[in-house]
Structures are given as structure tokens and as C-alpha cells.
Amino acid sequence: MKVINKSKDQINDIINKSKEHCKNANESYLEHMNVALNISFSLFKASAMAAIHSLIPAFFQTGASKKITDLYEYLKTKKRVN
Numbered sequence: 001m002k003v004i005n006k007s008k009d010q011i012n013d014i015i016n017k018s019k020e021h022c023k024n025a026n027e028s029y030l031e032h033m034n035v036a037l038n039i040s041f042s043l044f045k046a047s048a049m050a051a052i053h054s055l056i057p058a059f060f061q062t063g064a065s066k067k068i069t070d071l072y073e074y075l076k077t078k079k080r081v082n
Helices: 002-024 029-055 063-077
Strands: none
Touching: 002 029, 029 063
């Protein structure tokens, strides 16, 4: 029974921290999920560009760097970075 109660407490703690995080980001859960997935996809594209560039330097000479810089500027406007 202690294990079940501890698990419930951990789940409630995760839910409360998630709610607080979304509140601090001024986003609903779905809005936050959308933003996080878009950031993830942007990072994936930058990673793919960098990997291709490592094999064929003529491709994406500034693509990955530009994508990362654009992402940083976006995060600054969302007040996610200092």
C-alpha cells in the first residue's frame, strides 16, 4: 500500500509541476505541447542539416546555424531564455 501511495504522490507532484510550468509559460497544456513540439522539430531539422553538411560541406553551409539562431531569437521573445 505504501508503494501505491508513493506512486500517487509522485504522479500528483509531476502533474502539479507541469501545471505550474504551463502557467509560468502563460500557455495552456495544448499550447505548450504545440510550442515544445515545434521547437523539437526545428532542432531535428537543424541536426539533420548539420549531419548532411558534415558529409557534404557544400550543403547547408549556414542552414543549421541560422535555424539555431532563429530558434534562440524565438525563445527570447517567449522569455524562455535570458
